[in-house]
Amino acid sequence: MKGWEVWSNIGADGGAICLPRLKRLRLTDCPNLRGNLPVHVPSLVNLEITGCTLLRRVLPRVPSAHVPVLQQASCQCPHTELPKALVVTSITKLSLAGLEGLEYLPTELVMLSSLSDFSISKCDNLRSLADVQLPPSLKSLYIRDCNALESLPDLLPPLHNLELSFCRRLICIPG
Numbered sequence: 001m002k003g004w005e006v007w008s009n010i011g012a013d014g015g016a017i018c019l020p021r022l023k024r025l026r027l028t029d030c031p032n033l034r035g036n037l038p039v040h041v042p043s044l045v046n047l048e049i050t051g052c053t054l055l056r057r058v059l060p061r062v063p064s065a066h067v068p069v070l071q072q073a074s075c076q077c078p079h080t081e082l083p084k085a086l087v088v089t090s091i092t093k094l095s096l097a098g099l100e101g102l103e104y105l106p107t108e109l110v111m112l113s114s115l116s117d118f119s120i121s122k123c124d125n126l127r128s129l130a131d132v133q134l135p136p137s138l139k140s141l142y143i144r145d146c147n148a149l150e151s152l153p154d155l156l157p158p159l160h161n162l163e164l165s166f167c168r169r170l171i172c173i174p175g
Helices: 107-111
Strands: 024-028 046-050 055-057 072-076 093-097 117-121 140-144 161-165
Parallel strands (some): 046 072, 072 093, 093 117, 117 140
């Protein structure tokens, strides 16, 4: 799908496109795809995006009254932005990889009240997690190849698994 350039959220009739039954969306190697993903996907459970270098926004922006049942999201796109308001409270597994523009995680991360697995890798400009409160539901935290990362949150939730690898500037791990 190397030629695909635009995901339009507007239907032929001028109204917003609604994908009410879409459960799984996987986009792989769409280097020219621009813009945002669909806004109204109330049944989406699994979202996986890899190699979509121009895609800007990947998590659906939905009103809190229409929170989807998204459980797993994985993004490996260098220029992707995380939305300022993460309202997808049903998500249980989140994986972020290769997000070049990511310097800090949004403070709204704590609102992901069902998040149990969180993985961050190859986010070379991610500097600090110190100002982020992680959700108390978090059981596994994996941080790999984040070369600019210097600090973790002072208060970590009671984790079952913590993996830190190739974070060369990491100075202190809270105890």
